Amino acid sequence: MSRRLWHFHGGLHLAAHKDESMREEVLPTRLPSRLVLPLQQHIGEPAEPVVTVGEQVLKGQVVARAHGYVSAPVHASSSGTVVAIEERPVAHPSGLSAPCIVIETDGREKWRRRESRIDDFTALDPSELRNRIREAGIVGLGGAGFPAFIKLNPGTAKVKTLILNGAECEPYITCDAMLMRQRPREIVEGLRIMRHALQAERCLIGIEDNKPRAIEALRQALAEAGLGDVEVVAVPTRYPAGGEKQLIKVLTGQEVPSHGLPLNIGVVCHNVGTAAAVYRAIAVGEPLLSRVVTVTGRGVSRPRNLEVLIGTPIGALLAECGPERGDLDRLIMGGPMMGFALHTDEAPVVKTTNCILAATHEDVVPDRPALPCIRCGECTRVCPVDLLPQQLYWHARAKDFDKVQDYNLFDCIECGCCAYVCPSHLPLVQYYRFAKTEIWAKEREKEKADIARRRHEFRQARLEREKAEREARHRQKREALAKDKSKGKGADQAAEQSKKAAIKEAMERAKAKRAAAGVTPKNTENLSEEQRRQIEQAEARRKANARPGDDDNAARVSDKESE
Amino acid sequence: MLSAILALTALAVVFGLLLGFAAVRFKVEADPVVDQIDAILPQTQCGQCGYPGCRPYAEAIASGEADINQCPPGGEAGVQALADLLGRDPKPINPEHGEIKPKMVAVIDEQLCIGCTLCIQACPVDAILGAAKHMHTVIEAECTGCELCVPPCPVDCIAMVPVKTEIATWKWPYPESLPEDQPTSLADLLTGGAAGRGA
Numbered sequence: 001m002s003r004r005l006w007h008f009h010g011g012l013h014l015a016a017h018k019d020e021s022m023r024e025e026v027l028p029t030r031l032p033s034r035l036v037l038p039l040q041q042h043i044g045e046p047a048e049p050v051v052t053v054g055e056q057v058l059k060g061q062v063v064a065r066a067h068g069y070v071s072a073p074v075h076a077s078s079s080g081t082v083v084a085i086e087e088r089p090v091a092h093p094s095g096l097s098a099p100c101i102v103i104e105t106d107g108r109e110k111w112r113r114r115e116s117r118i119d120d121f122t123a124l125d126p127s128e129l130r131n132r133i134r135e136a137g138i139v140g141l142g143g144a145g146f147p148a149f150i151k152l153n154p155g156t157a158k159v160k161t162l163i164l165n166g167a168e169c170e171p172y173i174t175c176d177a178m179l180m181r182q183r184p185r186e187i188v189e190g191l192r193i194m195r196h197a198l199q200a201e202r203c204l205i206g207i208e209d210n211k212p213r214a215i216e217a218l219r220q221a222l223a224e225a226g227l228g229d230v231e232v233v234a235v236p237t238r239y240p241a242g243g244e245k246q247l248i249k250v251l252t253g254q255e256v257p258s259h260g261l262p263l264n265i266g267v268v269c270h271n272v273g274t275a276a277a278v279y280r281a282i283a284v285g286e287p288l289l290s291r292v293v294t295v296t297g298r299g300v301s302r303p304r305n306l307e308v309l310i311g312t313p314i315g316a317l318l319a320e321c322g323p324e325r326g327d328l329d330r331l332i333m334g335g336p337m338m339g340f341a342l343h344t345d346e347a348p349v350v351k352t353t354n355c356i357l358a359a360t361h362e363d364v365v366p367d368r369p370a371l372p373c374i375r376c377g378e379c380t381r382v383c384p385v386d387l388l389p390q391q392l393y394w395h396a397r398a399k400d401f402d403k404v405q406d407y408n409l410f411d412c413i414e415c416g417c418c419a420y421v422c423p424s425h426l427p428l429v430q431y432y433r434f435a436k437t438e439i440w441a442k443e444r445e446k447e448k449a450d451i452a453r454r455r456h457e458f459r460q461a462r463l464e465r466e467k468a469e470r471e472a473r474h475r476q477k478r479e480a481l482a483k484d485k486s487k488g489k490g491a492d493q494a495a496e497q498s499k500k501a502a503i504k505e506a507m508e509r510a511k512a513k514r515a516a517a518g519v520t521p522k523n524t525e526n527l528s529e530e531q532r533r534q535i536e537q538a539e540a541r542r543k544a545n546a547r548p549g550d551d552d553n554a555a556r557v558s559d560k561e562s563e
Numbered sequence: 564m565l566s567a568i569l570a571l572t573a574l575a576v577v578f579g580l581l582l583g584f585a586a587v588r589f590k591v592e593a594d595p596v597v598d599q600i601d602a603i604l605p606q607t608q609c610g611q612c613g614y615p616g617c618r619p620y621a622e623a624i625a626s627g628e629a630d631i632n633q634c635p636p637g638g639e640a641g642v643q644a645l646a647d648l649l650g651r652d653p654k655p656i657n658p659e660h661g662e663i664k665p666k667m668v669a670v671i672d673e674q675l676c677i678g679c680t681l682c683i684q685a686c687p688v689d690a691i692l693g694a695a696k697h698m699h700t701v702i703e704a705e706c707t708g709c710e711l712c713v714p715p716c717p718v719d720c721i722a723m724v725p726v727k728t729e730i731a732t733w734k735w736p737y738p739e740s741l742p743e744d745q746p747t748s749l750a751d752l753l754t755g756g757a758a759g760r761g762a
Contacts, residue, residue: 040730094733370738399737430738437734444732445605452606452707455688456616 003233006253008246010382011238012417014337016210017172021296024304026178028290029320034083035103035311036348037063037074038090042139043146044070049101055082058112060287063101066134072147072351073137077289077309080105091314091333091350095343103311115285126152126197129282133197136281137288137351142176142242142271143334145352148278151268152197160266162200163251164191164275166207166214167235167242170335173355175292176272178305180207180214183276184221190275191230193282198268202229205272206247209234239337240415244269246384258411273354293349295321299328299358308349314356315345321358332357337416371424379418379428385411389418393428396435401442404435412436596649597625603644607636608687609709611661616687624649635661636708667708667723669701675720682712682721 040046047064057063057076064074080103087097115136121129134149142165164187168176180187195203207215218232235241235250245256247269254265262269273291280286289310296303301322308317314331331342335355349356379389388407395404412432419428527535600621607617612633614620623629624645631645632654639656646653656663671682671691678696683689690706693699701712701721713721 090730092730092733093735094728094730096728096730096733098730427738430735433735434737441732441734448707449604449606451705452608452688453601453617455690455705456606456608457618459687459689460616 003231004253005233005235006250008241008249008384009386010384010417011240011246012382012420013237014171014239014420016237017296018174018177018210021172021174021294021303021305022178024302026182026292026305026307028307029309029312029317031078031105031107031109031309032312032316033105034313035077035080035105035309036088036313036346037077037101037103037311038088038348038350039064039074039099039101041074041145041310041350041352042072043144044068044072046099047071047074049085049099051082051085051101053082053085056080057082057103058110060114060289061112062135062287063103066147070147070150072139073135073287074101075137075287075289075310076103077311078103078105079108079110089344089347091342091347091353093340100348115281115287117285118282121193121282122196126199129193129197133278133281135287136277138274138277138281139288139351140271141273141277141291141351141354142244143338143352143354145350148270148274151270152194154198154263154268157263158266159198159200159263159268160202161252161268162191162195162198162203163247163267163269164203164205164272165242165244165247165269166205166211166218166272167247168211169208169237169239169242170337170355171239172296172357173294173335174296175294175305175354177211177214178294179273179276179292180211181217184214184217185225186276186279187218187272188221188225188227188230189283190277190279192225192227193278194270194275200268203227203231204251205230205232206235206241206251207232208237208241210237239417240384240413243384243413243415245413258408288351291349291351291353293317293353294355295358296355297332297358298360298363299331308353310351311348313346313348314342317349317356318345318358327360327362329359329361329363332359337420338414368425370426373424373426376423378421378423382417382421384415384417385413387412389428392435393426393431396431399435399438401435401439405439409435409439595625597621599648600624600645603637603641603648604634605636605641605707607707607709609636609707609711611635613660630654630657632657633660635663638663666726667710668703668706668726669708669710669712670722670724671699671701672720672722673698673700675718677718679717681715681717685711685715687711 039049045066045068048067049064051057051061051063057080059076059079061076062073063076063082066073082101083104084100084102086100086102088100088102089095090098090100092098115132118124118132130149130152133152134147138148139145140148140151166176166180166187168174191203191205194200205218207218209215212234215232215234222228222230222232233251235247240246241250244262248262248265248267249255252265252267254267256262256267257264277288277291281288290307291310292305293308294303294305295317300318304321306317306320314333318331331345332339333342333347333353333356334340336357336359339355339357373390373393375390377390379393380387383389385408391407392404392409392412395401395407396409409432414429414432416429419426419430422428597618598621601618604617604621610616612620612623612629614623614629620629620634624631631649631651632642633656634641635656637645639653642656643653645651669691676693676698678693678698680693680695680699682699683691683693687709688705688707690702691699691712692702708723708726710723713723
């Protein structure tokens with residue numbers, strides 16, 4: 001090929017260890033009895049469960065919906081019953097648990113009604129395509145797990161180049177290579193859809209030159225699909241050529257700015273696996289339910305690639321790769337350079353799981369004590385991001401988090417090249433990871449402190465206001481009282497008088513009314529002798545009773561009234 | 564002679580006016596030191612420093628009335644930051660004001676709560692929700708872990724529990740504190756038996 005290629009700084013030639021896992025075809029795994037689906041398998045907000053314990057779910061049914069913009073839904077990868085929604089161990093360097101939906105499979109693989117297939121996606125608006133891709137739960141399958149629909153939304157920017165990343169530079173990992181060999185048509189069709197969604201001018205597929213069969217397969221598929229303008233570029237095999245920024249540099253000669261995105265220079269980069277998933281979502285109507293995972297290392301007797309349902313426990317996956325050897329030292333998720341050790345094989349395969357490396361004692365060298373840095377500068381020579389790992393190390397070690405950011409810590413991709421070449425065996429990447437999480441924690445604390453300050457200030461202001469209001473009320477009351485007092489007894493009497501006058505007036509009005517109507521009360525006039533005597537007696541009794549406890553009676557009456 | 568004096572006086576007046584104008588026109592609202600101190604303090608509003616909140620403590624530090632080592636929630640890092648800001652020597656937290664504890668959050672035992680509202684009145688950041696004769700609950704995200712709600716509770720139904728570490732808030736440990744059996748670096752895998760070094 002006559003295409004001009006560029007170089008990224010540093011990098012390493014590593015023993016590939018890829019052949020071991022590429023001897024067999026990719027086959028689907030057996031259906032596990034239980035699927036564990038973590039709510040967070042992507043970067044962003046965790047998904048929100050929409051099923052309850054005991055509910056029957058069908059294959060492809062949404063069990064947790066996206067929460068917020070940067071999020072992705074989770075689908076049931078097989079039919080069965082939801083048996084738990086709880087914290088389960090997940091694959092994470094911390095070994096902590098996270099909320100998961102556990103499904104007991106029923107073995108029937110009964111599908112929910114599939115989304116309609118879209119044969120002519122070019123008739124659809126890119127935003128409609130993105131929506132489909134979002135609802136299919138597709139995230140970047142290369143490892144980072146950023147929701148794919150966001151990276152397919154250029155906004156107002158113009159996309160010059162769409163790059164499919166098939167470099168797969170890390171040793172041992174072969175899932176992308178096998179996918180490219182076996183399902184090149186899906187990748188090519190996915191590329192076509194992505195290109196339409198992004199309205200990209202040109203497309204490139206970057207593959208490391210140690211995968212000639214994958215390159216050949218893709219070239220052939222492109223020719224068959226009539227995509228003559230898409231170029232498959234064989235890039236020199238040098239770790240980490242598959243890093244997004246490194247691949248962009250090699251293919252276009254452009255560098256992604258620090259703290260920037262590839263989109264800033266008109267480039268969008270997607271993994272080949274993501275392209276295949278996009279094809280399945282749009283053209284077949286299937287959400288992301290499975291992925292290809294490499295199971296390799298000396299810990300398994302039959303290293304190979306498998307098509308694994310999301311949520312399959314890693315233990316079940318290992319059981320498919322031949323009898324485990326007794327001397328298994330540790331399980332690593334991801335590759336040997338950037339992966340992390342798993343704490344348990346109960347953790348499930350998630351959307352971003354590309355490789356399970358079962359390492360034996362032979363694979364792992366015993367812990368070598370770290371020696372002092374001798375300032376040899378090897379780390380600087382191999383750093384693919386052109387950082388100064390030594391300076392980063394000193395400042396991270398001293399916990400000087402401002403300084404370490406001055407040296408662009410957050411541009412570090414944690415590729416591990418510096419630690420690999422370090423003659424003093426310094427755990428450099430660990431220092432950088434430590435510094436990064438410390439800085440994030442500090443930022444979170446700062447945010448929390450700001451909220452607490454605002455809430456406290458608001459509370460103080462509220463208390464002040466309430467106090468002022470209370471005082472104002474009291475003052476008003478006091479003033480009203482003082483006014484009454486100043487009027488004194490005269491005022492009281494005057495009030496009494498006016499009341500009496502009003503009563504008198506009312507009585508007179510009533511009398512006049514009665515006179516006018518010529519009505520006289522029946523019960524006071526025209527009484528018989530007997531009645532009159534009874535009345536008088538009652539009156540006398542009343543007076544006799546009332547006199548001794550006059551006040552008491554009055555008090556009782558008023559009590560009753562007040563109740 | 565006279566002309567020289569006049570010329571110099573005129574110059575002095577002109578520059579004086581110019582400077583006076585600039586002082587008013589381009590006045591920089593300097594971040595007062597109290598705000599800077601307050602920004603460092605953890606805003607737990609716990610009062611362990613002996614002042615009724617972080618802001619009053621910041622004012623006391625600024626006026627020289629209080630020392631910089633009276634804030635246990637801020638920890639050694641807080642003292643260091645204050646020392647850097649004020650150009651003083653850092654010193655350990657004064658044990659009179661309490662000890663450094665892991666981050667805590669208040670939890671109300673809702674079975675026991677009688678709805679007396681005393682804790683609500685004590686909370687400096689309005690992080691407790693409830694009404695008279697109704698169960699109260701702590702809004703975990705807003706709780707600063709100041710413990711001020713604990714003593715007023717008449718039925719002792721408030722417990723301080725350490726904040727749970729989640730994956731999102733987990734921090735990589737400082738490398739030297741790694742246990743012996745952990746790999747220092749996964750790149751070791753390649754340098755040993757599995758793979759020879761590349762070119």
